[in-house]
Amino acid sequence: MEQAKISTSQLFILMILFQLSNSLLIPLAMKAGRDSWLAILIAAAVSIFLFFIYRALYLYYPTLLLTDYTEKLIGKFLGRILAFLYILFFLYSAARVLREFGVMLLSFAFPETPLFVACAMMMLVVIYTVFKGIEVVARTGELLFVIMVMLAFFLFLLIAISGLIDISNLKPAFEDSPKILDTVFTETLYVPFGEIIVFTMIFPYLNQSKKLGKTGIAAISITGASLAFTTILNISVLGVPLIERSLFPLLTTIQSIQVGGFLQRLDVIFILALVIGGFFKVTVYTYCAVIGTASLFDIKEPSKLAYPMGMTVLFLSLIIASNYSEHIEEGLKIFPLYAQLPFQIILPVFLLIIAFLKNRKKG
Amino acid sequence: MSYRKFIKRKKPKEQSEDLEKVEPKSIGTSIKENLNIIKQKTGNSPDIIIRMLTFSHDPRVSTAIVHVDGLVDNPTINEFLVQSMEDSVQEKLEEKDIFKVFSEKVIAVSSLETRKDWDSLFQALLSGDTIILADGKKEALIASTRGGERRLVEQSDSEITLRGSKEGFTESINTNTALVRRIIKNPNLWVETMNLGKQTNTDLSIMYINGIVDTDIVKEVRQRLGRVDLDAILDSGYIEQVIEDESSGLFPTVTHTERPDAVAGNLLEGRVAIFVSGTPHVLIVPAVMIQFFQTPEDYYVRFPISTLIRMLRVFMFLISLIGPAFYVAATTFHQEMIPTDLLVIIASQTESVPFPAIVEALIMEVTFEILREAGLRMPNKISATISIVGALVIGQGVIQAGIVSPAMVIVVATTAIASLATPNYDIAISARLLRFAFMLSAAIAGFYGIILGLIMLIVHLVSLRSFGVPYMSPFAPLVPKGLKDTIMRGPIWSFNERPKSLHPQNPVRQGKHQKPLPPLKRRMVRTNTKEGDKNES
Numbered sequence: 001m002e003q004a005k006i007s008t009s010q011l012f013i014l015m016i017l018f019q020l021s022n023s024l025l026i027p028l029a030m031k032a033g034r035d036s037w038l039a040i041l042i043a044a045a046v047s048i049f050l051f052f053i054y055r056a057l058y059l060y061y062p063t064l065l066l067t068d069y070t071e072k073l074i075g076k077f078l079g080r081i082l083a084f085l086y087i088l089f090f091l092y093s094a095a096r097v098l099r100e101f102g103v104m105l106l107s108f109a110f111p112e113t114p115l116f117v118a119c120a121m122m123m124l125v126v127i128y129t130v131f132k133g134i135e136v137v138a139r140t141g142e143l144l145f146v147i148m149v150m151l152a153f154f155l156f157l158l159i160a161i162s163g164l165i166d167i168s169n170l171k172p173a174f175e176d177s178p179k180i181l182d183t184v185f186t187e188t189l190y191v192p193f194g195e196i197i198v199f200t201m202i203f204p205y206l207n208q209s210k211k212l213g214k215t216g217i218a219a220i221s222i223t224g225a226s227l228a229f230t231t232i233l234n235i236s237v238l239g240v241p242l243i244e245r246s247l248f249p250l251l252t253t254i255q256s257i258q259v260g261g262f263l264q265r266l267d268v269i270f271i272l273a274l275v276i277g278g279f280f281k282v283t284v285y286t287y288c289a290v291i292g293t294a295s296l297f298d299i300k301e302p303s304k305l306a307y308p309m310g311m312t313v314l315f316l317s318l319i320i321a322s323n324y325s326e327h328i329e330e331g332l333k334i335f336p337l338y339a340q341l342p343f344q345i346i347l348p349v350f351l352l353i354i355a356f357l358k359n360r361k362k363g
Numbered sequence: 364m365s366y367r368k369f370i371k372r373k374k375p376k377e378q379s380e381d382l383e384k385v386e387p388k389s390i391g392t393s394i395k396e397n398l399n400i401i402k403q404k405t406g407n408s409p410d411i412i413i414r415m416l417t418f419s420h421d422p423r424v425s426t427a428i429v430h431v432d433g434l435v436d437n438p439t440i441n442e443f444l445v446q447s448m449e450d451s452v453q454e455k456l457e458e459k460d461i462f463k464v465f466s467e468k469v470i471a472v473s474s475l476e477t478r479k480d481w482d483s484l485f486q487a488l489l490s491g492d493t494i495i496l497a498d499g500k501k502e503a504l505i506a507s508t509r510g511g512e513r514r515l516v517e518q519s520d521s522e523i524t525l526r527g528s529k530e531g532f533t534e535s536i537n538t539n540t541a542l543v544r545r546i547i548k549n550p551n552l553w554v555e556t557m558n559l560g561k562q563t564n565t566d567l568s569i570m571y572i573n574g575i576v577d578t579d580i581v582k583e584v585r586q587r588l589g590r591v592d593l594d595a596i597l598d599s600g601y602i603e604q605v606i607e608d609e610s611s612g613l614f615p616t617v618t619h620t621e622r623p624d625a626v627a628g629n630l631l632e633g634r635v636a637i638f639v640s641g642t643p644h645v646l647i648v649p650a651v652m653i654q655f656f657q658t659p660e661d662y663y664v665r666f667p668i669s670t671l672i673r674m675l676r677v678f679m680f681l682i683s684l685i686g687p688a689f690y691v692a693a694t695t696f697h698q699e700m701i702p703t704d705l706l707v708i709i710a711s712q713t714e715s716v717p718f719p720a721i722v723e724a725l726i727m728e729v730t731f732e733i734l735r736e737a738g739l740r741m742p743n744k745i746s747a748t749i750s751i752v753g754a755l756v757i758g759q760g761v762i763q764a765g766i767v768s769p770a771m772v773i774v775v776a777t778t779a780i781a782s783l784a785t786p787n788y789d790i791a792i793s794a795r796l797l798r799f800a801f802m803l804s805a806a807i808a809g810f811y812g813i814i815l816g817l818i819m820l821i822v823h824l825v826s827l828r829s830f831g832v833p834y835m836s837p838f839a840p841l842v843p844k845g846l847k848d849t850i851m852r853g854p855i856w857s858f859n860e861r862p863k864s865l866h867p868q869n870p871v872r873q874g875k876h877q878k879p880l881p882p883l884k885r886r887m888v889r890t891n892t893k894e895g896d897k898n899e900s
Contacts, residue, residue, distance in 0.1 A: 109810070117808075132826045143835065265699040
């Protein structure tokens with residue numbers, strides 16, 4: 001851990017930016033069809049329980065990172081292995097997000113640029129940021145959040161005045177309830193909401209631990225609401241069939257904006273907003289991997305790890321899948337079941353039970 | 364080779380011999396020896412003036428007045444020192460202690476001190492004081508006679524305002540501190556002086572308001588100044604560069620001003636001012652980013668107007684930072700963003716231009732920078748020629764020759780004006796340099812390059828600190844109350860607290876309820892008016 005503190009408002013902004021980033025980009029909960037916004041809301045509600053599991057773990061060890069207290073809970077050997085697996089999980093997640101942004105950039109704005117160049121440029125900035133530490137990450141978030149909010153407001157205004165919204169695309173609602181729940185527990189709960197597991201590596205930096213509960217609930221609810229709102233917008237503008245065929249539905253929605261003959265093809269501007277979001281997610285994941293590795297292997301200056309670990313993420317992002325459809329397939333079928341389910345839900349619950357038993361004995 | 368070696372060996376030896384000869388640390392009893400030491404140490408310089416006075420009743424007791432020509436105030440010396448001493452040497456002295464007589468009866472200057480050690484005597488002599496030596500005395504009197512030719516208090520050239528005080532600092536440190544004292548008439552305005560620079564012995568003052576300023580900041584300033592061991596301090600820029608937090612970055616973390624009212628305003632917010640003798644530029648620490656977009660005048664005009672002007676300045680800064688980069692990105696990578704009609708115009712203009720947009724932009728930007736630098740250092744008469752050459756030959760010619768497109772000239776000109784509209788030169792120049800980096804990143808990766816550059820810039824800015832205060836505060840870390848006086852300039856009556864990021868000891872600035880209100884009876888309230896009340900309606 002480094003010597004730094006972040007405030008609750010900074011954590012709040014970090015959590016929102018982190019969860020929104022690539023979930024704004026990819027089609028979310030599309031298995032539930034036109035009720036996907038409902039699936040998102042339910043997933044957000046369920047993830048508040050998850051958040052309380054993470055918070056309970058943090059309250060047992062308010063000064064330790066996730067990768068530190070695994071050792072205390074399940075023994076030195078197993079704990080270290082688990083911590084190491086978590087670091088790999090963070091690295092892989094960072095690489096996935098980076099890949100998604102790289103592909104998005106290439107397909108929308110830079111068709112002739114190699115994927116490596118697009119990813120490497122982003123990674124350069126990420127490495128610089130991680131090198132500077134968590135305080136800088138949090139403060140950068142505060143400034144960029146303002147830009148994001150302004151862009152979001154501007155975007156909604158443009159969509160509203162260009163008369164694209166067709167509410168009838170959303171009807172009938174609540175068509176197939178089991179399918180909605182199925183979507184929640186196989187997809188949406190893990191991405192983006194379950195990903196807040198990574199914040200167990202950031203909670204110890206908080207300067208007011210008492211306010212964590214409120215902050216977390218507020219952040220998750222706002223994220224859930226804004227994602228649901230975005231999905232409603234997408235569905236009402238594009239309709240379900242078009243979204244299902246689209247790789248990046250929000251950008252398709254933005255492309256259809258035309259106001260007054262001169263505000264058109266605004267997707268480039270909004271790609272920038274998405275770049276900000278993507279930058280954040282990759283930064284937070286990479287930072288947590290770096291800080292976890294530093295504490296696991298007892299490295300004095302974590303910032304020195306920024307460069308090698310950043311490079312690892314960059315190369316991982318290029319080799320994890322041979323093409324984008326394979327990447328999506330892995331993201332929808334394999335990754336949630338074999339990595340996200342255990343790392344985000346099963347293991348934290350298991351750790352919490354052990355922590356509860358251990359601390360009860362003491363008391 | 365051998366000749367060089369000879370010189371190298373010889374030099375240090377000579378010096379060391381010299382040092383051994385003249386090293387009595389404090390003053391001796393014989394006036395002749397003392398005067399010899401002074402002559403020897405100053406190398407018999409003719410501007411060191413020594414005047415001997417001998418007492419008529421006792422010719423053996425003689426005194427000497429030593430001062431440096433030009434540094435002293437001549438009327439003071441003539442009237443209050445030389446004249447009165449000459450009068451007194453005619454009389455018979457009752458008292459034995461001649462210095463006591465001088466200081467109590469004869470010399471009429473504001474401050475007199477006795478000193479023994481040569482270091483402080485020379486320090487005083489070279490600062491413009493006068494030394495009085497007497498035979499048989501193992502000490503000397505220092506009379507304060509500082510003066511000489513000085514620039515008068517004038518309006519500052521670099522910080523011009525329409526409203527507010529016209530006074531600007533001068534090169535004299537005493538005048539400068541007095542100018543601030545004239546504004547803040549408060550015993551809590553504390554000044555600490557020190558003397559830095561091994562060869563130049565430059566006077567330095569730290570000024571702050573005790574009870575407002577955070578003592579940690581003052582300690583930090585003292586500690587950083589205490590570390591300074593420079594040969595010479597010719598300007599406050601020397602000090603700035605050795606006490607700032609990040610000396611290799613592009614952004615200034617210490618601000619400076621030539622205006623006493625700006626210093627006063629900053630002191631009242633809880634900052635520390637550093638005055639350096641010989642320069643009108645006073646340093647102010649700690650500095651935050653947004654300060655560089657503010658001027659004292661902002662507080663003198665009404666708040667909606669200064670808010671708009673501040674917004675304009677930040678916008679200008681952004682244009683001067685990414686204006687050309689934006690144009691390069693849009694025309695090279697994202698033509699679909701440009702409305703079709705405009706795109707057709709731009710395309711028809713650039714058709715005959717042999718270079719890509721980035722080369723055009725670089726040509727024009729570099730040309731402009733050359734013109735600006737040339738105009739800055741030239742005498743006024745020649746700079747008119749430069750502007751004609753710039754406007755006609757380059758502006759007109761480059762388009763007619765078809766080397767650069769007219770649209771690019773417009774972009775570069777707008778950027779140039781925007782960069783001049785930024786009120787602080789230090790921050791404008793960092794935007795000027797970063798502009799080239801942004802242009803290159805836009806040429807490589809369009810808007811993606813620009814936004815990555817901006818993120819990197821933000822990351823750099825939030826990581827900076829100035830004397831422990833985050834550079835981007837009150838934006839990041841966010842201090843909601845501090846936002847009143849940033850890009851916005853809230854009404855004066857709402858500035859109830861000092862900036863929190865400076866941790867002032869006394870955070871309350873003014874009383875509550877300072878908002879002016881119309882008289883009660885003019886407000887829209889239900890009152891029971893009787894017949895005969897003075898009510899207009």
